[in-house]
Amino acid sequence: MSIGAEELRRRTADLLAAHPPATTERLDFLRARFDAGLAWVHFPEGLGGLDAPRALQAVVDAELTAAGAPDNDPRRIGIGLGMAAPTILGFGTEEQKQRFLKPLWTGEEVWCQLFSEPGAGSDLAALATRAVRDGDSWVVNGQKVWTSGAHKSRWAILIARTDPEAPKHRGITYFVCDMTDPGVDVRPLRQITGEAEFNEVFLSDVRIPDAHRLGEVGEGWKVARTTLMNERVAIGGAHIPREGGMIGVAAADWRERPELRTHDLHQRLLRLWVDAEVARLTGERLRQQLTMGQPGPEGSGMKLSFARLAQEISGWEVEFLGADGLTYDDWTLRRPEGVDFTGREAGYRYLRAKGNSIEGGTSEVLLNIVAERVLGLPSEPRTDKDVAWKDLPR
Numbered sequence: 506m507s508i509g510a511e512e513l514r515r516r517t518a519d520l521l522a523a524h525p526p527a528t529t530e531r532l533d534f535l536r537a538r539f540d541a542g543l544a545w546v547h548f549p550e551g552l553g554g555l556d557a558p559r560a561l562q563a564v565v566d567a568e569l570t571a572a573g574a575p576d577n578d579p580r581r582i583g584i585g586l587g588m589a590a591p592t593i594l595g596f597g598t599e600e601q602k603q604r605f606l607k608p609l610w611t612g613e614e615v616w617c618q619l620f621s622e623p624g625a626g627s628d629l630a631a632l633a634t635r636a637v638r639d640g641d642s643w644v645v646n647g648q649k650v651w652t653s654g655a656h657k658s659r660w661a662i663l664i665a666r667t668d669p670e671a672p673k674h675r676g677i678t679y680f681v682c683d684m685t686d687p688g689v690d691v692r693p694l695r696q697i698t699g700e701a702e703f704n705e706v707f708l709s710d711v712r713i714p715d716a717h718r719l720g721e722v723g724e725g726w727k728v729a730r731t732t733l734m735n736e737r738v739a740i741g742g743a744h745i746p747r748e749g750g751m752i753g754v755a756a757a758d759w760r761e762r763p764e765l766r767t768h769d770l771h772q773r774l775l776r777l778w779v780d781a782e783v784a785r786l787t788g789e790r791l792r793q794q795l796t797m798g799q800p801g802p803e804g805s806g807m808k809l810s811f812a813r814l815a816q817e818i819s820g821w822e823v824e825f826l827g828a829d830g831l832t833y834d835d836w837t838l839r840r841p842e843g844v845d846f847t848g849r850e851a852g853y854r855y856l857r858a859k860g861n862s863i864e865g866g867t868s869e870v871l872l873n874i875v876a877e878r879v880l881g882l883p884s885e886p887r888t889d890k891d892v893a894w895k896d897l898p899r
Contacts, residue, residue: 535610601719619663620664632677659684665725735804
């Protein structure tokens with residue numbers, strides 16, 4: 506019989522009584538919460554969950570927030586929570602789940618994603634990083650790029666080519682890579698904002714034990730699709746309140762600077778406000794659908810909407826503020842913990858939003874996904890579908 510809301514409230518109360526937030530070390534509390542099955546209640550027992558309906562996580566979170574309990578700083582460990590964890594749960598061995606999920610959720614081990622390459626971004630399946638079997642290990646060589654948080658990560662989810670004789674989608678295998686191993690070289694990649702939020706990662710004879718392989722050899726694309734669907738939901742489907750996020754900043758600007766208002770800017774802001782609210786409500790519906798199963802291609806539509814709105818709203822704000830919209834606080838090379846779309850000035854938002862239509866799948870690729878998998882339109886002709894990767898022009 507499935508656990509209900511009242512039982513979850515009781516278990517949360519027991520956790521708080523045994524580990525009072527005011528007197529318990531933050532990490533000790535998070536570990537205890539995981540062990541109690543209250544980390545992600547829809548996960549299996551023993552892995553931070555209770556096999557409860559996913560929608561009931563909100564019940565636990567509300568009780569803990571009211572009690573002043575610490576959270577696991579989800580913005581800092583978003584890649585682990587939103588991408589690595591569901592992939593490990595879906596394809597990992599029991600040993601892998603036991604080893605990785607708890608320190609991932611508590612934030613003791615940060616994760617990054619080694620997918621994109623200089624020659625394989627939008628066409629990710631064309632990746633060239635090679636993994637060659639050597640006994641109980643794989644020797645990996647190649648280069649990855651646009652890797653958020655690689656400089657602070659302990660582990661990475663990695664896809665590499667293990668069979669160049671197979672067509673590009675069939676010769677890929679999925680691994681967990683130790684970012685502290687010899688041969689892993691992380692270099693900052695400075696972007697238009699002046700920060701080095703991303704990195705390029707060079708892999709030189711990196712040895713990965715076969716025990717750190719997720720899924721079967723050659724089935725890495727299947728595993729990666731789970732990661733990618735969860736990634737797009739994480740980017741485009743985050744929970745925000747009404748008039749939250751970037752549209753809230755723009756609306757505040759409008760209210761506080763009446764001397765800058767024009768009829769045209771007013772009409773454009775109203776349209777953006779409505780579009781943002783439609784996107785927010787659609788995201789709420791998507792999260793409700795997620796309580797019933799795995800994410801589908803709808804997350805790609807949400808990510809598309811998020812990218813368009815971020816760029817249009819930030820562009821409106823810079824135009825509205827005039828000369829003030831061109832100011833920038835600090836161009837020093839920094840390696841930030843995360844992206845702050847609402848805590849910085851308009852100039853930062855405008856520049857950083859340019860990356861939203863690239864990261865997590867380009868808007869062009871996501872339009873194809875929505876067209877084919879949501880609308881059921883015919884697929885684009887693909888002449889390389891059955892050609893061996895080694896024979897593809899590069």
